[in-house]
Structures are given as C-alpha cells and as structure tokens.
Amino acid sequence: MSYFVNSSPQHGKGVFASRPIAAGEVILAFSGPLLQRIQISQDDYHLQIGEDLYIGASGAADDYVNHSCDPNAGFNGGLQLVARRAIASGEEITWDYSTAIDEDDFPGFPCSCGTFHCRGMVRSFRHLSAEDQIRLKPWLLPYLVKKYFPESNQIAGSTNARSDT
Numbered sequence: 001m002s003y004f005v006n007s008s009p010q011h012g013k014g015v016f017a018s019r020p021i022a023a024g025e026v027i028l029a030f031s032g033p034l035l036q037r038i039q040i041s042q043d044d045y046h047l048q049i050g051e052d053l054y055i056g057a058s059g060a061a062d063d064y065v066n067h068s069c070d071p072n073a074g075f076n077g078g079l080q081l082v083a084r085r086a087i088a089s090g091e092e093i094t095w096d097y098s099t100a101i102d103e104d105d106f107p108g109f110p111c112s113c114g115t116f117h118c119r120g121m122v123r124s125f126r127h128l129s130a131e132d133q134i135r136l137k138p139w140l141l142p143y144l145v146k147k148y149f150p151e152s153n154q155i156a157g158s159t160n161a162r163s164d165t
C-alpha cells in the first residue's frame with residue numbers, strides 16, 4: 001500500500017503517500033454502493049460516475065482524497081486513481097473533483113488549493129471555461145469523455161465508457 005489517511009492542513013482528513021509513487025502508478029481504486037441522485041445528500045460523501053449514478057462512501061481511504069485544481073493524481077479511464085506525476089513520500093494525494101462532477105445545479109464550493117491553476121471554486125465540469133475543460137480532458141471520468149468529447153471515445157480506451165450505448 002502506498003498511502004495512509006491522516007489529518008490534512010486544509011481539510012478534515014486527507015490521503016498521503018507513504019512512499020515515493022512513480023508517475024502512472026495506480027494508487028487506489030474508488031468503490032462504494034451504487035446510488036442514484038435521489039438517494040444521496042450533498043452532506044454525505046459521494047462521487048458522481050454517471051448522469052444519474054454515484055458511488056457512496058466505501059469507508060476506506062478513497063473517501064478522503066481531497067481536491068486540488070492542479071492535482072498529482074487523477075482517473076485514467078476508470079475509477080482507479082493513478083499518479084499524474086512522481087509523488088514524494090509524505091505528499092498529500094489529490095485529484096480534481098471537476099473531472100467527475102457534472103450536475104447542472106451543483107452549488108460548488110470554494111477552493112483554497114493555492115496552486116497556479118486554482119479556479120477559486122470547485123464547479124461542475126459543464127460550468128468550467130472551455131480552456132479548463134480541454135485541460136482536464138485527459139483525466140475525465142469516462143461518462144464525461146463520452147458526453148463532451150464523443151469523437152475521442154475510442155482513444156479513451158475504457159470498456160466501461162461504452163457500457164450505456
């Protein structure tokens with residue numbers, strides 16, 4: 001295992017590298033009960049993985065990975081979080097929540113990640129600028145690739161990206 005859960009300076013809890021992680025290495029897989037939107041509350045942990053499809057809390061480390069607008073990890077065609085670059089031991093592991101969230105009425109929440117690319121607010125993918133959408137494209141969940149970049153569906157290469165055709 002390459003990570004551990006601990007308190008995070010900016011958030012309640014976070015996930016941190018317990019050893020150096022190489023770029024492209026799989027860090028952990030997200031899991032949890034499959035839920036529809038009507039079954040979730042904004043206060044409960046959940047991750048959007050489809051138009052009306054979410055996974056709820058797993059009770060494991062994947063529930064605690066925090067957001068960054070310039071993260072060191074991301075999803076690569078599925079629900080496995082992989083290192084986008086080399087991650088040092090002790091560094092907090094983050095991913096960009098806007099690569100998953102795409103609700104029309106998502107209120108968003110302030111971001112204080114402090115990175116050069118910080119957008120100030122975490123928003124639904126549909127509410128990002130075209131420039132940010134293009135920048136996030138390589139790390140989008142499959143359902144968003146299919147929705148916003150259908151011409152690149154083949155390249156995305158994930159079998160579950162095509163499951164609802």
Ligand SMILES: [Zn+2]
Nearest residue numbers: 069111113118
């Ligand atoms: Zn930010």
